[in-house]
Each structure stands twice: as structure tokens, then as C-alpha cells.
Amino acid sequence: MSSREFVVLGTASQVPTRHRNHNGYLLRWDGEGILFDPGEGTQRQMLRAGVAAHDLNRICVTHFHGDHSLGLAGVIQRINLDRVPHPVTAHYPASGQHFFERLRYATAYRETVRLTEAPVAQDGVLAETSAYRLEARRLSHPVESFGYRLVEPDGRRMLPEQLRARGITGPDVGRLQRDGVLGDVTLSDVSELRRGQRVAFVMDTRLCDGVRELADGCDLLVIESTFLDEDVRLAEDHGHLTAGQAATVARESGVRHLVLTHFSQRYTDPGEFERQARAAGFEGELTVAADLMRVAVPKRQ
Numbered sequence: 001m002s003s004r005e006f007v008v009l010g011t012a013s014q015v016p017t018r019h020r021n022h023n024g025y026l027l028r029w030d031g032e033g034i035l036f037d038p039g040e041g042t043q044r045q046m047l048r049a050g051v052a053a054h055d056l057n058r059i060c061v062t063h064f065h066g067d068h069s070l071g072l073a074g075v076i077q078r079i080n081l082d083r084v085p086h087p088v089t090a091h092y093p094a095s096g097q098h099f100f101e102r103l104r105y106a107t108a109y110r111e112t113v114r115l116t117e118a119p120v121a122q123d124g125v126l127a128e129t130s131a132y133r134l135e136a137r138r139l140s141h142p143v144e145s146f147g148y149r150l151v152e153p154d155g156r157r158m159l160p161e162q163l164r165a166r167g168i169t170g171p172d173v174g175r176l177q178r179d180g181v182l183g184d185v186t187l188s189d190v191s192e193l194r195r196g197q198r199v200a201f202v203m204d205t206r207l208c209d210g211v212r213e214l215a216d217g218c219d220l221l222v223i224e225s226t227f228l229d230e231d232v233r234l235a236e237d238h239g240h241l242t243a244g245q246a247a248t249v250a251r252e253s254g255v256r257h258l259v260l261t262h263f264s265q266r267y268t269d270p271g272e273f274e275r276q277a278r279a280a281g282f283e284g285e286l287t288v289a290a291d292l293m294r295v296a297v298p299k300r301q
Contacts, residue, residue, distance in 0.1 A: 004297035009045035042071030053082040061092035062203040063145035064099040073106040087114040093144045094119035139205035141239040152196030162190040215253035224262035247277035261289035
């Protein structure tokens with residue numbers, strides 16, 4: 001199993017179906033887990049997907065419509081019931097603070113875990129660790145909504161032929177990586193830039209600058225495509241994207257792997273989302289999400 005993968009827990013939009021649960025998504029990232037938009041039924045979907053409460057380090061809510069947040073109450077209580085041994089941080093639109101509090105304390109339970117509330121009020125960096133930087137951008141929806149983007153720090157890729165040419169082997173390679181210089185050889189002499197991986201999560205929104213900023217240069221873009229292109233007026237009126245719009249953003253942004261999700265119950269043929277995305281000119285890897293699917297983050301180029 002990849003140490004960096006995206007686990008799809010639910011793919012429905014406002015109304016769940018027999019085959020699609022309400023939203024819910026987990027990004028596994030080198031031992032950490034970020035849960036996005038836990039809709040109703042997320043706790044059960046976690047069980048079916050082999051995701052434990054102990055896997056969760058962050059919860060990111062894009063907005064407070066029920067299909068993206070009604071599962072918060074159960075997930076938070078499960079974190080406490082299972083006595084998760086590490087702190088958990090929750091990010092969500094600051095304007096929905098009262099909704100978060102109502103969900104957090106929807107019923108009586110014993111709090112055993114430190115849950116840090118970190119509301120989002122504006123675009124910017126939410127958290128920075130040695131493994132990633134978590135960013136948010138405002139989207140365009142009838143209620144305040146933010147998308148999220150995880151960016152790995154850039155690193156260096158060692159060039160074996162350059163190391164051999166300079167006679168650097170064994171432990172000396174590690175010393176050069178650590179110190180940046182070995183004798184008269186610098187790290188840049190024997191390595192090249194390795195761009196960090198980028199993953200974005202874009203839910204309910206019309207086309208806007210925030211969508212494009214989140215998608216820019218992503219290795220993996222998970223994005224809503226609630227409607228098909230023939231219903232573009234409905235999409236605009238309700239603050240959503242079509243399959244063609246999502247794919248166009250991915251194409252123009254240089255996305256490597258596009259994951260479409262959040263489908264209206266009015267459509268019965270998932271293949272039509274793929275056909276319209278391809279018709280929009282996206283040529284990269286494409287996944288039409290299904291519940292309990294696992295999608296590996298593409299390997300570094």
C-alpha cells in the first residue's frame with residue numbers, strides 16, 4: 001500500500017444513493033491522515049475502508065452544508081471514544097464557528113482527546129510541518145467555502161554519475177546531503193531540484209481564481225463535478241462545477257491525475273463524466289471516483 005494515497009469514503013452530493021455515500025475523503029501522507037468533508041455516514045465508511053480514528057491528525061471542512069459536515073459529530077466522538085493518543089486539529093470556515101460547535105457537542109460524551117479548533121478566515125498557510133505545508137483558498141459557493149492544498153517542500157535528487165565523477169561514495173554521500181558541502185564539492189554540483197508533490201481538494205464552487213490557484217501544478221487534484229456540461233446553468237446557479245469545467249481547469253493547470261467526485265443523483269452513468277472530461281481536452285490520468293476507492297498519489301517525476 002502506498003504511503004501517500006487518497007481514500008474515497010463517499011462521492012454523492014446533496015442526496016446519497018444506494019451506491020454513493022455522502023462525502024468523505026482521507027489523504028494518507030507519510031503516517032499522517034487528513035480527513036476532508038466528513039458527511040453523514042463517514043464513520044461507517046471509515047470502517048469499511050479500513051480507516052481508524054487513530055489514523056486522523058487533521059480534519060478539513062470546506063463548508064457547512066450537511067453533505068460535507070454532518071458526519072463531524074460521529075467522527076469527533078469516535079476520536080474520543082478510541083482515545084486517540086495524539087492531538088487532532090480541525091480546520092473549517094470561521095464564519096461557520098457556530099455550526100462546528102453544534103456538531104462537536106451535538107450529544108453528551110466524554111472528551112479524552114485534545115481537539116484544536118483552527119478556523120479559516122482568509123487565504124493563506126494554515127499549517128507547516130517538515131512533511132508539508134497546508135494552504136487554503138476561498139471558493140465561490142452560496143455559503144463561505146474554502147479549498148485546501150497540501151504542498152511538500154522541494155528537495156534534491158542525487159545524480160549518481162556526478163557523484164562517481166567526483167569519487168563520492170558511501171557515507172560521504174550522506175554527509176554531503178546533510179552539510180551541503182564536502183571538500184570543494186557542493187550539493188548543487190551533484191544533485192538537481194526535486195519538486196515537492198502537491199495535492200489539492202476542491203469541493204462546492206463555481207469557477208473562480210481560488211479553484212485555479214489550488215489546482216496549479218498539482219500531482220493529484222480531487223475536484224467536484226456535480227453536473228454534466230449540458231446542465232451548466234444549474235451548476236452556476238447552485239455554485240458548482242461541471243465535468244468539463246473541472247477538466248478544463250486541470251488541463252490548464254498542468255494537473256497529472258484528476259479525480260472527479262461529488263456527483264448529483266440525477267445521473268446514472270458515471271462514464272459520461274469521463275467522456276466529458278476527455279472532450280474538454282484533459283489528457284492526464286483520470287479517475288471517476290467511486291465509494292471505497294483508493295487512489296495513489298502519483299510518483300515524483
